[in-house]
Amino acid sequence: MVQQQPLLEGRNVTKYFGGLAAVHHVDFAVYPGEIVGLVGPNGSGKTTLFNCLSRILPINEGEIYFKGKNITHAKPYQVAHMGLARTFQVIRVYRKMTVLQNMLISRQWRGEGILKMLRPSSKATHERARQLLDFLLLGHLMHEPAGHLSGGQRRLLEIGMALMPDPDIILLDEATSGINPTLIETIKDRIRQLNRQEGKTFLLIEHNIDFISDLCSRVYVLDFGEKLAEGTPEEIKNNPAVIEAYFGAE
């Protein structure tokens, strides 16, 4: 890896819930153009780390940098404007809105004047939403309420919503959980395409080890909130401590 400035970096990130250290002294860095995995047993603090990075949760110790800027105390909408997008483990599409409306709402308001917000979204926004929906195989469902979609389709819509603002890094929280194998292949393919053709950077929380091996160049392993290991997917798979964490405890 050529040494360059990380796109997203955490130094000593620590988050307590009461006495529980959900994330404890975690250091990590994601470089531009990488696809990085974040794995670990249930409850190891992966989602909490995402919440800290996307600034939904305040952290107790440490610092977070995005594009070289300290965002430790930034607001979620500010990091979103800077080009960080994420999806949620528990799917959070707007069920009563149509698929298209869900997409459109993901693009509007970039600090423009209030008056502009009173007008319908622009043609270009519509066009982008349509293209992305086609890309994610949701084009034919555009006018359905999002609540009518299957679990897998909703995950795809979540990814679409994250992509709408054209972010630089996308954090996906268990994008494949509860999804049939064909759709998983689709998601994998789309991530790869976005990464290669548009240079998007990804940080993925995943349980699916094949998915990780196929996509990621590097993987971080969390266990009880601590960074247990980091390395290539191969190294991680053969790391005794990781095997112990995954299988030893059960």
Next chain:
Amino acid sequence: MTTSLLAKRSGGRLALLLALALLLIPYLHALATGQPETGSAGLAALHSRAESVYCAKGSTPTGTILLVETLLIAVATLLARGWKTHGNPLQEGLARHGPYLFVFLLLTTIPFLLAWRTGSSACTRGKAFFWESVFIDVFILAILAISYNLLFGFAGIVSFGHAAFFGMGAYTVGLLMKHLAFPWVAAVIVALLVGVVIALIKGVVGLRIRGLYFALFTLAFAEVFFLLAGNRILVDITGAEDGFTFAVPDFLNMTKNRLFFYYLTLVLMALAFWLVRRLMGSPTGQVLRALRDNEERARMLGYNTFTFKLIALVLAGILATGAGVLRGIALKGASPNVLGVGFTFDPLLATIIGGIGTFSGPVLGVFILRLVEQMLRDTVLTLGSVQIDIGERWALILGVIFIIIVLAFPKGIVGTLQEQYRRRKGG
């Protein structure tokens, strides 16, 4: 796609123009056929000409024309909805806005319908005159309910202190006109600004706390004003618990110019309705809905949700304050009860009855609550030899009706009907 969007927009404009034209016809007709009062000159003579027609007792040509227009719009709307040709802007405008146009025209006809049915005049003391004041009250409360629904139904912000806006509107406009001799325009503008300031204070201090705590904060906030208004310390200014009265210009005097005041409040209610519909149809409205459904998601999409809530709060505050201003002017006075919890809970009840987060629900709710209350108040039920004075127990009976409605329509009348309609269309 774009052409149909264009058609929709010009359709809306056409529908609006149609409504204005329809409203002018009866007045022009009255002007043309009336007789001016002897001794009047200029504009006053013109106006007295029209009055001689529409202020007559019983049925008037003005009422007949309005009624025919209302029925025509009803038929035209049904036709426009039934038979779909695409691209005709007037037809699309009617299909979309026709129902609202119909209700609006019906409400403009009501004073004359009442005059006709009761053999009284729409302009002078009598039955129709009395019922006009009931409707004025309904229109003012409907603005308050529209405002409440904007916060509660659309933005998901629960406030128990809406009366603070309403009451301060009435108090500010009255006190300024009474003690500082403000002209009415200035008094109204300052009162609305006071509403904005209250909204900003509530927003900046209160919106940082969530859910029920915000609701309780607003309740406490309103109670402070309530107690202050009733306190004897300020008796020379506010009249303490008795309140105070003030003089308003003649044209705004509801006792003298009731029909005008009726139309004024009707138009302002329609304006508030249109404003909220317009807002909720815009991207800002979508964001408000989104943050109601899931705030965290909205923040992650890049929205400063605080700003959006503040916008909703300020807009709702202006509307509710405006309603209070109208109330103050209508009664030519204010007393602490305009700041009391009643003016928080009535709009809340109306919103629940009509349908939370629907456009017409809160307005319908107010109509039902107020009109049923008014009818119950002077009803005596005779069962054989037993006479039951319902009027004495109206609150109880209204409560029962309320419970029945809520049980029969769990999402409010409009909300439940919409859901059934959608299900039938989908399934």
